[in-house]
Amino acid sequence: MKKIKYLVWLIPVSIMMACSSMAVDNAIETALPSDFNVTDYALINPDVVSFQVETKIKESNQKLKDKGAYSAADSIADLSAFLTDTSVIKELFDLLGYKTNDEAWDLFISQADSIKDTIKVDIYKDFFTPYNSLNKKPNDDLNIVKEELKNVDYSLVSLHYSMFGELNGRAYRYCTKDDKKTVKQNLNQAKVNAKDIPDFRPNRYCQDKNSKINYLIK
Amino acid sequence: MKLKKNMHTMVFKIVLLFFAVTAFATTDSLVQKQEVMIQKLDSIDNSVMGLRLGGTATAGFVSSKLTSDPLSPNSPTRDNQAYTHLKLRLDARPSKETNARVELTLHKDWHQAQEEGINPVIGRWFSYDGKILNKKVDFNLGYMRVSHTPLTLFTPQTEILQEPTIFKEHRVDALADRNLDTTNNRLLQGLNVHYNSGKLGVLDNIYAQATGARLRATAKKYDQVFFDFDWSDRYFAGGRTGLEAYGAHLGLNYVNTFDRIRSTRAVAGPNPLAAYFYDFNKVFTVDAGFDSKNLVSLPISFGVDGEFAMSNWRYRADSLTQKTKTHYSLIEGISRINSYEGESSFYVQKTESTSKDWKLKTLLKEDGNAFYVTPFVKADLFGFNLDLKATYLQNDSNFWAEMASTPLYQRNISILNADAFYDNQLLDGVIASFRSGNLENLYFSIYNSNVLNRQNLMTINASTTLESDGTSDSRFVLSRLYNNYKLGHFYKNAYNANTWKRLEFLVDDLDPSVNMALPLGLATPDRQGVLVSLDADYKKWFELNARFSKIERQSIDIDYTTIAVGLKANVDEIFALHNDLNIAFSAEEAKESKSELKTTRLNAGVDIGFLSKWSVLAGLQILNKDFGKDPVSFGGLYPSPDDPNAEVFVTTATVQKTQELFALGGLKYKIAPNSSLSLQGGVLNNSITYLDMIGKKNDLDIDKFIIMAGLKVNF
Numbered sequence: 001m002k003k004i005k006y007l008v009w010l011i012p013v014s015i016m017m018a019c020s021s022m023a024v025d026n027a028i029e030t031a032l033p034s035d036f037n038v039t040d041y042a043l044i045n046p047d048v049v050s051f052q053v054e055t056k057i058k059e060s061n062q063k064l065k066d067k068g069a070y071s072a073a074d075s076i077a078d079l080s081a082f083l084t085d086t087s088v089i090k091e092l093f094d095l096l097g098y099k100t101n102d103e104a105w106d107l108f109i110s111q112a113d114s115i116k117d118t119i120k121v122d123i124y125k126d127f128f129t130p131y132n133s134l135n136k137k138p139n140d141d142l143n144i145v146k147e148e149l150k151n152v153d154y155s156l157v158s159l160h161y162s163m164f165g166e167l168n169g170r171a172y173r174y175c176t177k178d179d180k181k182t183v184k185q186n187l188n189q190a191k192v193n194a195k196d197i198p199d200f201r202p203n204r205y206c207q208d209k210n211s212k213i214n215y216l217i218k
Numbered sequence: 219m220k221l222k223k224n225m226h227t228m229v230f231k232i233v234l235l236f237f238a239v240t241a242f243a244t245t246d247s248l249v250q251k252q253e254v255m256i257q258k259l260d261s262i263d264n265s266v267m268g269l270r271l272g273g274t275a276t277a278g279f280v281s282s283k284l285t286s287d288p289l290s291p292n293s294p295t296r297d298n299q300a301y302t303h304l305k306l307r308l309d310a311r312p313s314k315e316t317n318a319r320v321e322l323t324l325h326k327d328w329h330q331a332q333e334e335g336i337n338p339v340i341g342r343w344f345s346y347d348g349k350i351l352n353k354k355v356d357f358n359l360g361y362m363r364v365s366h367t368p369l370t371l372f373t374p375q376t377e378i379l380q381e382p383t384i385f386k387e388h389r390v391d392a393l394a395d396r397n398l399d400t401t402n403n404r405l406l407q408g409l410n411v412h413y414n415s416g417k418l419g420v421l422d423n424i425y426a427q428a429t430g431a432r433l434r435a436t437a438k439k440y441d442q443v444f445f446d447f448d449w450s451d452r453y454f455a456g457g458r459t460g461l462e463a464y465g466a467h468l469g470l471n472y473v474n475t476f477d478r479i480r481s482t483r484a485v486a487g488p489n490p491l492a493a494y495f496y497d498f499n500k501v502f503t504v505d506a507g508f509d510s511k512n513l514v515s516l517p518i519s520f521g522v523d524g525e526f527a528m529s530n531w532r533y534r535a536d537s538l539t540q541k542t543k544t545h546y547s548l549i550e551g552i553s554r555i556n557s558y559e560g561e562s563s564f565y566v567q568k569t570e571s572t573s574k575d576w577k578l579k580t581l582l583k584e585d586g587n588a589f590y591v592t593p594f595v596k597a598d599l600f601g602f603n604l605d606l607k608a609t610y611l612q613n614d615s616n617f618w619a620e621m622a623s624t625p626l627y628q629r630n631i632s633i634l635n636a637d638a639f640y641d642n643q644l645l646d647g648v649i650a651s652f653r654s655g656n657l658e659n660l661y662f663s664i665y666n667s668n669v670l671n672r673q674n675l676m677t678i679n680a681s682t683t684l685e686s687d688g689t690s691d692s693r694f695v696l697s698r699l700y701n702n703y704k705l706g707h708f709y710k711n712a713y714n715a716n717t718w719k720r721l722e723f724l725v726d727d728l729d730p731s732v733n734m735a736l737p738l739g740l741a742t743p744d745r746q747g748v749l750v751s752l753d754a755d756y757k758k759w760f761e762l763n764a765r766f767s768k769i770e771r772q773s774i775d776i777d778y779t780t781i782a783v784g785l786k787a788n789v790d791e792i793f794a795l796h797n798d799l800n801i802a803f804s805a806e807e808a809k810e811s812k813s814e815l816k817t818t819r820l821n822a823g824v825d826i827g828f829l830s831k832w833s834v835l836a837g838l839q840i841l842n843k844d845f846g847k848d849p850v851s852f853g854g855l856y857p858s859p860d861d862p863n864a865e866v867f868v869t870t871a872t873v874q875k876t877q878e879l880f881a882l883g884g885l886k887y888k889i890a891p892n893s894s895l896s897l898q899g900g901v902l903n904n905s906i907t908y909l910d911m912i913g914k915k916n917d918l919d920i921d922k923f924i925i926m927a928g929l930k931v932n933f
Contacts, residue, residue, distance in 0.1 A: 047553045051565040054551075098554075111558055123558050156546075156566045164548055164564045 032162055033172065033204060038154050040173045041161055044207045046097030048160045053148040054130040061134045070134055078134055085138035089128055092142060095149065169200030171207035171214045179206050184214035253891045267314065273306040278928035282634040286920045290641035297635045299664060300328040316348030325667045325707060333669045337705045342397060358410040363403035364429050366458050369503050369527040369588055370473045371429065372622040373404045374739025376732050379763045379784030380802040382823020382837025384882055384898070385661055392663035396713045398626055405715040406431035406454070423462040430455045433475065433717060452477050454621060465512035471503045475620050479536060483576050493537040497719040501619045503527035517599050524591035531618045531720055533582040541575035544568060586616030590740050601757040608750045615744035615773045623738035624717040629729035630654065631712040633662045634922055644870040645918060647852025648908060652873065653920060655904040656731045656841055657880040659712035667705040731817045731843055734808040735769040735778035746770045761786040782806035797827030814846030836883040843876045868911065875907040892932035899925045
């Protein structure tokens with residue numbers, strides 16, 4: 001014991017000799033499923049991609065409005081010119097990943113019309129307004145969307161799955177033969193958390209390429 | 219016949235006398251006895267609590283008369299110093315174990331006494347030291363002199379074999395003006411704690427030592443009028459531990475020297491410099507040794523010492539840079555994949571914000587190893603005392619141990635006749651580099667108290683640059699001086715306790731006449747070779763020293779050879795005289811293989827004591843430097859002969875050799891131990907051989923005739 005007391009003098013020296021490092025984890029590299037494929041995820045969830053396009057257009061429109069160069073009347077005229085250009089709108093619908101055939105477009109129009117008649121909500125207008133760039137002709141609006149689609153940040157698309165998609169029960173890949181057993185039935189596979197957001201974890205889902213039906217991955 | 223008889227008698231008398239004196243040869247002289255007594259009294263005093271006052275008072279006169287051909291006719295030629303210098307030592311002992319020491323210096327220069335002003339007392343030493351916890355722990359706080367091992371914390375010294383006493387006294391005085399001494403300890407300001415366990419079972423000792431100190435990174439701070447603490451400070455922390463048993467020891471040593479990054483950032487302000495540069499140096503070593511003397515006591519002992527070191531050196535730049543931070547957040551949006559009507563969903567949004575942030579970048583990094591091993595033999599047989607050592611060392615070119623390497627001696631300080639000015643434009647460079655020599659720098663120092671004025675008080679204007687042109691001095695300069703008719707203490711001294719950072723060393727030019735092969739001691743990077751040293755004496759009658767070294771510089775394939783011999787005859791010991799009588803001689807030659815640079819140093823010294831209190835001391839030292847194939851060229855820009863508008867560089871002088879001679883003799887009267895009255899006179903010549911513009915050989919002689927008188931009293 002007495003000798004241990006003598007060795008206490010060595011402690012400051014050993015402290016001086018010691019050194020340590022603490023590496024900070026990279027926030028983006030959170031866990032994704034091993035078979036996660038960002039291209040498939042983007043095709044299955046086109047809204048994740050189109051949200052980025054919407055945000056960019058919204059920002060540039062806001063800048064224009066902030067400068068005061070564009071009046072409210074001008075923007076209404078600009079928007080109506082865009083919404084009435086059917087060929088542009090049809091191509092946009094295709095671009096955003098919704099159209100697989102002509103029937104889909106017809107279905108969309110009929111649904112939009114019926115809702116407009118019954119609850120006075122203009123789905124058509126709500127759907128396409130975010131893609132209208134102010135002070136641009138309808139064709140240019142479409143080109144801007146095309147350009148922005150090329151510039152999509154796929155790291156944000158991946159991040160969407162880990163930050164929200166997984167919790168939201170979004171399908172992240174196409175189903176294989178073995179997967180198609182349990183259909184995703186929205187809420188009965190989910191817990192509802194304190195903020196009233198359904199939480200599908202730890203379940204994960206895939207989507208059938210043809211039927212667009214989501215299945216539980218076993 | 220009668221003559222023959224007389225001869226016989228005389229021979230008989232001499233032999234008898236010889237035996238008689240040898241019989242008393244071991245008797246200490248009266249002076250030595252006195253000194254021992256004084257020391258004993260001191261040690262009694264040292265354990266008495268309370269306040270104790272001691273010190274040295276010196277009154278002196280130095281006059282140096284300069285003659286040299288290129289000297290301007292208007293130049294002052296005589297440098298006179300007449301001074302009273304008081305070193306006051308105050309020791310306060312609050313307990314038997316600890317001691318607080320303050321040393322003060324008072325200096326009055328009589329030769330400029332008409333410039334009367336307030337002459338301040340300066341504090342030159344502040345320390346609190348002690349031996350505590352049953353004398354097992356030594357500590358020093360404040361000023362201290364500490365060394366660990368030759369590759370960690372150490373000071374390489376200038377070794378001059380059998381240096382004449384008269385010279386050595388001057389060298390020691392010059393060092394003492396800078397608080398330095400002739401040991402391998404390094405002068406530091408900080409805290410040192412040293413623990414020794416003493417005998418513990420089979421172990422003879424366990425030791426542990428920790429030392430921390432503040433170093434100064436630059437010689438001058440922003441301003442002399444403000445608090446003396448800023449980012450240019452550098453820090454040192456070191457520790458060692460080890461154990462000793464069976465005559466052997468094993469130790470681990472670590473030192474770290476670093477700059478303060480965070481505090482620099484904190485005071486950098488809104489407009490910092492483009493970059494701040496930092497130097498980091500760490501050395502870890504293992505030292506081991508064995509000495510048979512510690513195991514058995516025999517007339518012959520042998521042993522070995524060695525150390526292996528690993529160094530780590532980093533040069534970093536810290537700058538304030540624009541940094542972009544990315545944030546990811548979830549924001550609400552409408553999803554229309556399940557129904558065109560849409561439902562609420564969340565999406566990832568990336569936002570970026572820019573901020574200014576400090577970024578530390580490593581510009582250079584080098585790691586290196588070094589080691590040395592020193593086997594030795596010591597013998598004490600039939601009156602012969604012998605100490606033979608051989609060292610093999612091998613140091614990488616990347617090795618760097620800052621705290622072990624910087625020597626105290628720094629060259630080319632003009633000490634005597636510093637106010638002289640020369641009038642030969644072609645020799646400007648030569649005079650700037652050679653107006654003083656190694657001998658002047660080794661043995662002289664001038665301590666002055668001068669009036670602070672615009673020339674010696676550094677000022678700074680509103681921007682943070684030091685001004686030298688005088689036209690844009692600080693607007694406060696006059697107000698500062700207005701009520702500031704004070705005397706400040708100044709040195710002209712070639713010794714310095716600063717440590718060189720690695721890059722400072724690379725740009726610094728070393729004086730080849732001091733330790734040419736190992737200018738940074740055993741820690742000199744890029745060296746490999748052998749050093750042999752022999753110190754022997756016979757009954758203290760005769761002393762012999764010999765040094766030999768062959769050191770190679772691996773990276774550029776050159777080698778250094780040093781040979782030195784010293785001899786001393788202590789005639790007073792041989793004949794058991796009560797007065798000192800000895801004569802000493804030494805010679806040293808150092809050579810470098812590639813440029814054939816060669817330095818030769820010769821010494822002769824004699825100490826003669828008579829009438830018990832009087833002594834005559836004399837010394838002669840000659841130093842020749844031959845720059846060989848690599849002479850030192852000086853020149854300047856001159857109008858081109860072809861184009862009057864253009865300038866060309868013209869070599870005006872090429873220095874091939876220098877020959878320095880210092881002869882000094884003096885008479886000393888001993889009033890009491892360490893108190894004396896002395897009168898000395900001598901010559902200091904510096905002869906520089908150079909080729910002029912047209913290649914003609916010339917000599918430039920700078921000769922100084924020196925007279926010194928002094929009264930030194932110890933109290």
